[in-house]
Amino acid sequence: MLAGLVLFSAFSFAQKPDSLPKSPIDSVATVKKDSTHKPEPRKPEKPDPIKPYKEVINDSAISKTGLFTVHKVDDKWYFEIPDSLFNRDILVVTRFDKVPGGAGIYAGEIVNQQMVRFVKGPDKNIYLQLKMTIAQADSTNAIYRAVLNSNADPYLASFPIKAYGPHHSVVVEVENLFLDDNPALSFRSSTRKSLSIGGLMKDRSYIQSIHTYPINTEIKTVKTYVSQPAPPQPGQPFNRSRSFDAASDVGLITVGFNHSFLLLPKTPMQPRLFDPRVGYFADGFTRYGDDQQRVKDERFIVRWNLQPRPEDYQKWKSGQLVTPANQIVYYIDPATPKKWRPYLIAGVNDWAKAFEKAGFKDAIVAKPWPENDTTMSMEDARYSVIRYFASDIENAYGPNVHDPRSGQILESHIGWYHNVMKLVHDWYMIQAGPIDKRARKMVYDDELMGDLIRFVSSHEIGHTLGLRHNFGSSSTVPVELLRNKKWVEAHGHTPSIMDYARFNYVAQPEDNIGPKGIYPRIGEYDDWAIRWGYSYSGATSPKEDQKITNKWIVENLSKNPRLWFGTETDPYDPRSQSECLGDDNVLASEYGIKNLKVVLKNLPEWTYEEGNLYENLDEMYNQVIGQFNRYMGHVLKNVGGIESTPKSIEQQGDVYSPTPTAMQQKAVAFLNDQLFTTPTWLLDTAVLDKISTPATEETLYRLQKGILGSLISATRLQRLSFCSERYGRDNTYQPEALLSSVEGNLFKELSGNQVISFSRRALQKAYVDGLIQDLSPDKSAVNDQLQAILGGAYAESDVPSLVRGHLIALQSKLAAAAGSYQDPMSKYHLQDLLFRVNKALDMK
Structure with a gap:
């Protein structure tokens, strides 16, 4: 909801008079006796709807x-x-x-x-x-x-x-x-x-x-x-x-x-204006003033109004650590299973150290709900509560209720779904199973599950303190340091609990890294974000405060790159990604795949439960596929990537720049090797023959098709073309280089008349169909949307020309190969592809 305040005038009326109304006799005017004058008949009075109080x-x-x-x-x-x-x-x-x-x-x-x-x-x-x-x-x-x-x-x-x-x-x-x-x-x-x-x-x-x-x-x-x-x-699922x-x-x-x-407070809290370099939720309104020469949208961050006790105010202003006048208190829903309550409480209390960076000690605490106090209600808007839901939803979330005039947080009710434990279990087995023996079973010991609950609790509390996801935090860590036992156990695998970094999937079994180097925890960025949002600036107005807090950002980011915030909403910056680790997506994903191979090999043992009908194996195999898909997505975002680093004019360097060409080439090579060259290790019949029939649509093919379609999509080719135009061909990765690399890999069987496997035939069809769609983007709903995004300029760009050129060249290759192939299925397949290309190029 946008925020702002406009006073709307209301009608007023008099208060109840102190004296009683006059009697009817008193209210009648006195007239002289006159035989010719007759008083007018008196109108009956309406009964007063306002009654005496009693x-x-x-x-x-x-x-x-x-x-x-x-x-x-x-x-x-x-x-x-x-x-x-x-x-x-x-x-x-x-x-x-x-x-x-x-x-x-x-x-x-x-x-x-x-x-x-x-x-x-x-x-x-x-x-x-x-x-x-x-x-x-x-x-x-x-x-x-x-x-x-x-x-x-x-x-x-x-x-x-x-x-x-x-x-x-x-x-x-x-x-x-x-x-x-x-x-x-x-x-x-x-x-x-x-x-x-x-x-x-x-x-x-x-x-x-x-x-x-x-x-x-x-x-x-x-x-x-x-x-x-x-x-x-008809045709829709039952639970639509x-x-x-x-x-x-x-x-x-x-x-x-x-x-x-x-x-709400009679006088709103002084807001702190939003800055995109520190990840806070924001509210705002449009500001109007007589002295303006332009209308201004004023946005401010969402935060608690922490103030010192009156006797400590001068100490706080001078930078001394003080106790806040009103502590931030979270209560634990009494519906929460007792054995998990200490871990939820610990996840809240872990933030106390971060608030010390902002000048407050004991600023935040969690407590059990006082079940015998009948004067308190969990629905009461004065109390913040971690509400426990009896639900099969695998999630938790941390909202807040705040004053729309200033951003002051008033309370929060965190939603904690019971089945979030399944979510963290599956994550941990898939990402940490090779490096932590405790992860290799379907039911975790209470201590391990408690640790996982604690980290989720800290993450959700961070949201209720005003903090957004920092998807870019993990990208500030060199990948090889994630395998360095001493370093990663001291610093953690990401500087922020607000990242979606999950667990350290880069670390290998031989690195012998313990839980401190595997779990997420409150880190350097989180300390900095709380310090920036909650510290005293001494300013008497939002504009003055903004100048001071800008200096804090410039000074601290120049000293420590680990304090960088990467928004969760940037669709093009490969540094800002969910569930991603390290500064090199390709290298991190290669390490992740090595660990996934260990997981898949051991899944039958790790998922064993007496009497289970392979449901466990089925679920966890799909988790393996899902994790593999994440690695592909992490690498994919580098192709056509545009890095965005918000800066004020006091900071050096550009705000926008394309992902380096070498990184984009490396990403395409990775996808060619790890995905488009069929990853047969995922097609383990020891697992598949227990959980699926050969008649079932191939999960791996759908994954391959999805990544390929996105890689050669018109939007990505257009981004590459735009970057080439702005920065020059010698400084950017070219769209024709992308298509040549992918096509050379996908059709490499043609040079030696090699048999084309089922999965390769499927990918080749997907590639040809993708190019045909790119050729005429106005022919589908998807590309209608693309046209709107690009302002209708796509048809006039170089991309359709590039795509047509590749289809013409491919037409010649397919015609030559179709006549010389001996394998019947491969021959039929090439003839089919040639028919599709001919039809597309012959469209009038």
Whole structure:
């Protein structure tokens, strides 16, 4: 959600008068007796809908004091809103409290989040107004009025005033707000569509409870909806979209919600402006001002508001280590199995050292949930919790709830799926099995599984502190150092826990590297990122702060390249990749393949469990294939790669540069050798004959075809062509060199009339079909998308000419070879290829 703040004016009205109204006699004007004058008949007065306080909140009321004073009178619920809360920003966070099964949604997950205000309106009404944080201007600027008039915020609900409170407050009835299908307190429209949520059934919905606290009020509701998933269309899989089981069975679902009304700070925290050289999540808005000569989009990082205790403020400013006034506390869901709780706690507490770099000691801690404290609720927006989900999903995630005006993190509910243990088990066996004996079985000892849980816990906590994935961190490590026992155990195999580096798959059995050199851990980059985001700068404005923090970046990155941040969103930079290690993708992948061969050879033994029907072997073989595919993808990204290194003008060097030609040549040679020359070691019949029939489509072929299609795609050829134009042919890898290298390898059998194997025939067909598609990119939906991306310039570029030239040359080779081949299947195959090429080149 974009962030910003525009104040929208609201109508006001007078408070309840101190004196009672005059009697009807007092209100009638006095007239002289006049026989000719007849007073006009008096109109009956409308009854005042505002009742005396004691008539509305009577002696039977059950009342609780907090952010709002909450009253329950019989079956009615009332909020007593003090004048001090009108026009104050309030964050409404809606979470699932109870959910039906079957849709992959769990209690504790967020449903909706909006910023609102209670405002006074005409006709003695109160309105709940949505605050769209899009644009901001200082109210002292003339342009403020223009911003205000162009950013009117909608009213979500209205409440007639029922009574005036005794302490400058108003009383409104609120059950309709929570029992109607209000868009700010229910499913987002996209969620409604994906889950096939229909209309609300109000007769089967109710308010379960309302509790109020000093800065928040918590409302639990139960709602029933019509929900009828659309049946799958012909040719679509049965489970085409998510749906709850109850929706499929009876067409209805009942859901429990928890709505948190959390009062935001009256004065927002001073933001720290976003910088792409340090990986933080960001929010922002459009800034307008009288002194501008151009409109500015202002983006700021998402972080906790750590401040020292008042008595330690001067120490903190001088750089001394202090204890924060408010610790960052994460609670462990009591639904978490007890034996895993210490490891989750350790993963949180591991961040304490990083915060010391920013000047805070004991800044962050994890604690068990106090199960006997009835005053606390896990849905309460004041508490951060690691929520444990009974789910077969292999995942965990770390979101946060933050103030959209400043980026201040308010709380987080980490989603921890029970089956994440299968995910880390499979990763560890495949990547670390050759170098750690503990990884060679289907059920790990608690200590090993606990260590794996701990690293995932640290990673997800990092997200809730504001940190994004740093996919480039591992690329700062020379590959050979990953095999150096002393070095890698001291420094770790990546400088960041926020990388997707997983485990040290480069290390070989003879390196004798222990767990410290295998597991991810909080590293140098993480310490630096926390220091940059949370340290005191002394600035009194965001712009002044930005100048200071820019100097920190320039100084620290010049001293230590391991502090580099590589974004997870760059599609072209081969340094920034998921689950990748080292500064040389080819060398790292060669080491990885050596270890994969060891894994595959030992899979029957490592997956053995008495009575198992080879399900374990099947699953882990597919993990081997998946890991092999990752290595191919890591190398592939180098071809047509464009390295991107954000810099300020104080830093030396270019921001953009092509991947060196030598590296691209090396990558293509690797793919030719390791993938397009059939990796027969993956076709181990000792495994395949246990888990698949020969009639099953070949998994390895699909992998080969996918990588080949991407390698010779029009988008990659176009990137190579663009780089050649900008940097010169002598300084870049050429698209014709790519096609010549791949084609020379794929059709090398033709020179000696060698029998063409099944897998090679399949690849040759894929290559020819790929070139034909590249020749006419406007003939398919995929290439329509390409045309849009490239601005319609593809047809005028050199790539179609290059592709046509290769098809013409290949046409001659195929014609000559088809007439001389003796092997029948090879001959038929070449004739088929020739027919395809002829048809493509003869298109009118």
